[in-house]
Every structure is written in structure tokens, then in C-alpha cells.
Amino acid sequence: MGATEVDLAVIGFGKGGKTLVGALATAGKRVMLIEQSDQMYGGTCINTGCVPTKAMIFQAEHPDPRVDAATWFHQAAEKKTTLVEAMRAKNFQLFDSPETSTVITGRARFVDPHTLVVAAGGDELTVRAATIVINTGSVSRLPPIPGLADSKRVVTSTGLLALTERPRELVILGGGYVGVEFASMYAAFGAKVTVIQRGAQLLPAEDPDIAAEVRALLTAAGVTVLTDATAEAVTDDGDRAVVTYRAADGASRTAAGELVLAALGRRPMTDGLGLAEAGIEVGRRGEVVVDEHLRTTLPHVYAVGDVNGGPQFTYVSLDDFRIVRDQLTGAGERSTADRAFVPHVVFTTPPLARVGMTEAEARATGRPLKTAVRKVAEMATVPRAKIVGDARGMMKAIVDAETDEVLGVAMLAHDAHETVNTLAVALRLGATASVLRDGIYTHPSMTEAFNDLFGNLS
Secondary structure (H helix, E strand, C coil), X not given: CCCEEEEEEEECCCHHHHHHHHHHHHCCCCEEEEECCCCCCCCHHHHCCHHHHHXXXXXXXXXXXXCCHHHHHHHHHHHHHHHHHHHHHHXXXXXXXXXXXXXXXXXXXXXXXXXXXXXXXXXXXXXXXEEEEECCCEEECCCCCCCCCCCCCEECHHHHHCCCCCXXXXXXXXXXXXXXXXXXXXXXXXXXXXXXXXXXXXXXXXXXXXXXXXXHHHHHCCCEEECCCEEEEEEEECCXXXXXXXXXXXXXXXXXXXXXXXXXXXXXXXXXXXXXXXXXXXXXXXXXXXCCCCECCCCCEEECHXXXXXXXXXXHHHHHHHHHHHHHHCCCCCCHHHCCCCCEEECCCCCEEEEEXXXXXXXXXXXXXXXXXXXXXHCXXXXXXXXXXXXXXXXXXXXXXXXXXXXXXXXXXXXXHHHHHHHHHHHHCCCEHHHHHCCCCCCCCHHHHHHHHHCCCC
């Protein structure tokens, strides 16, 4: 039948790719969005990432006192599913409705630099595109721990989010952002949670004092945290899974749960794409190699989102869209080098947000530093935390002692996920520690913390 000709083909329904499809369709270009699963319309964020996890966390933080924790989990899971299904359907409608835009469900692979074959069951569609964007995201990584891949009781974050019944006991392998977030959530739903972390601290990318405070919060919530513990095997034993691990003292011990969450990192999803056949370079971590304009080794092929090996955040994928759009329809000046003070959040309760450097990173620069570390409960000028009944956590600022430049801030506090955005904008615009210290903020609000935090630098 010949090939379907389009101006743009995007492989994967993630944030960066689908936004590019919408922009070019509106501009009158013929575009095609190819997604391998009808359960992933809208991308990871909507279906198995940000939206369902944060919906469950919100419900965990606002329990119904009329029901027990297990029942509340079931009701929360139903609410989450209703939300996700509605957003998934809306995304399909948005991107399959314009006359110039088509959604195709199937697995795409390159057969030459400009040609894709999309397979669905026994059917195949050949697509030729002037521009192709790889937007396939990432998948959970399962390292070669004996029994891990074979256990019927091991799940990834995707499998755990699909549950409608709460496990009574959950073992989490990995104390990074995903592991810590799920530990906080499931503990709030009343599950007995054990976290096994190979390294010496949770959240190894954060400063030790921040990580220690997160650990204290989890412990207070009933989570058992095991650090310097290496998982060595997973064995199914009836209705439970047993994890054998090497403890910090060298002894072999076990932890058991109805389920084991493998939160051991993610890898770019490039399997079966035929990248080698097309001449597209892949890096040692499986990522599609791109330049600062997100071009691959083929100038008409781009990679956006998790698959290019950059920060695994939906909002970074959205910025990837801006860079590629600028290449295709603008001046071509935007690049990844433009990014500064990009914040991130771990949705524990309360959330941990950070923008800029850690103290360790700042000290490695050799610059003279001033720091401030403040417990939220001791910040008298921040009554908002006490008003909402959660004055837990701490804040930390790192500042260049000579220039007054703010190098980094970490906030483990109520509403930190919102407050950090105000701070990030201020830092991009060059606000100094003194400007933030002397700022006029609404009252009572969490941004008032800047008066206290930057007023205690030493």
C-alpha cells in the first residue's frame, strides 16, 4: 500500500512529544503520534507516574476517619483510577481530533533514517517522516539479584500503583527518590514498610543532614530503614516474599513482606526501536545520545524526555519540547545549556524540595560559603506550618560568602513543592540571599521562611 507520509512522527506519548504534536498540528503540519499501548495514552506521568502517585499520596494524607486504613486505601485507589482513566481518554481525544494529527497504537521501529514500521498484532503500517522524535521514556531497572526477576511477589512502581488492595507488609529495595516516596505513602496507609538501601544513607544525592531528617520522619511513621544493607536474593514463600540481605555488620538477615517493590533505578526505553539500523547512537546507559539541541546523530531525528538520559522529570520533558520546537519553527537558539536552577521534589510527607547545589557540591567548587540550617518548628516567623498542624522538617541554604549568590536551598517542609518554584524563579533572575532575606511575603505563608532562613546565615 506504500508509506504514509507525515511532516512529524513522534514515538511515545510522553509530555515533550505530545506537546510538540499539538503545536505542529495547530500550525497545519501533518503529524503522527505512535504509542505502543492504549493504556499509556498521555504518557508515564498521567498513567504510571506523577498523577497516580501524587493522587494516592494526597489521599494518604487526608484519610477518612470513618473507615480503617485498608478500606481507605481501596477507596483511594478507585479514585486514582477514575482520575487516570479520564485523563487518558482526554489525551487521546486531544491528539487524535485535529485533522492533521493522528494517534496510532503499535510498536514502532526504524527501518531506515526516515522510515518507521509500526506493528500492531499482525498488521503493519509504514510511515515516512521528515522529522522523527523519539519519546519512549524509561522503564524500571531490575539488577541481577537472584530471584528478583522470577518472583511473583516482586513489583515495580507501575505494578504497585495498579493495586486496589493494600499489602499489609511491603519491602522496598532502594532508598532513592521512588523508594522513599512509596515508603512514606504506604506507611501513611498503615502498611508495615521496610526499606533496604545499599548505601550509607537514604537519598544519596542529598546532603547527609537532609537525608538523616528524611530518615527520622520515615522512622517516626513506622518505617524500618536498613542502610548499608545489600539485597542478595529474593525467594517466594507462600503468600510472602523473603529478601535475604547482607547487613551493615556483615551478617546475613532476612526481611519479608506480601510484596517487594524494586525501586532500583530506571533505564531509557530503547528496546526494539531499530536505532542501530538507522544509524542513531546509543550511550552506555542505553540512552539516545543527543546534543544540546536534542538532535541525535541524525540531524532530523530528536530524542526528548527520559530516553535521552537527562533528568527524569515531566517538566524537563516539557522544556525539551520548547527546544525542539525552536529548532523546527523558531530561531533555533534554545538549548539544554539555558537551564538553570531546575528544582526537584520528593513527595514525602512533608515534601522535600531542592533547587541548586547541595552543600557537598558547593564546597567542591572551592568557593567560600555561608550556610543556614533551620528546623521548621523553630522558625517563629513561619506560623503557617503550625496552623496546618505540620511543623516537621528543616530548611537549608548555601550561599557564596563573597558575592551573596544563593548556590542551593533544600526544604523539607509543608508546601515545599510549591515554595521551591518561587525560589527557583528568584534565583534564575539573580536574587541574592539579602534580597530573599529582606523580601516582603504574604502572611501566614511558607515563603515567609525565606526571611528567617537567609537571616541566619553564618
